[in-house]
Amino acid sequence: MKKVLPHALVLMALLALPMAGCSKKQTVDTEDDSGVSEVTNEDISSGRADSDSENAMGLRTIYFPFDSSDIVGSEKESIMNNVRIMKENSSLRVQIEGHCDERGGIQYNLALGERRAAAVARxxxxxxxxxDRIATISMGKEKPVAFGSNEDAWAKNRRGNFVITEK
Structure with a gap:
């Protein structure tokens, strides 16, 4: 019996080899089928990006420094532009989406996105x-407008975006 067991194991291994040769090989598709395309500066300025730098009503996206919800520099002018448009269109209601770049954890970026949306609303x-014409929501890092792990992409994703909910 002791001599038969090793021979049986070898025989089973030899029989299994042809079966492995008959199995269907997995193929790996090297094309990018994620449906995600890179967004360029031209796309953002022409309004072709997922999250427009300016929407159809002329409301501008507000951009933020890294790890901050402070509205600084020319972004204050964008706020004043958006205030003017909202005053001129008294029935206009918006939702402000707070967005973050890919750095940081999910919970941290959700909280930062909420602070950004709230800062724009204030x-x-x-x-x-x-x-009552303004609602806020945090998107965290879940809806980037620019893809890539570089400062240019990160800067485009740190934003407060206006979505018109009622005209």
């Missing part, structure tokens, strides 16, 4: 837009 309300 600035709009301080400019004279009624609070």
């Amino acid at each position: 600035a709009m309300i301080a400019g004279g837009v009624a609070k």
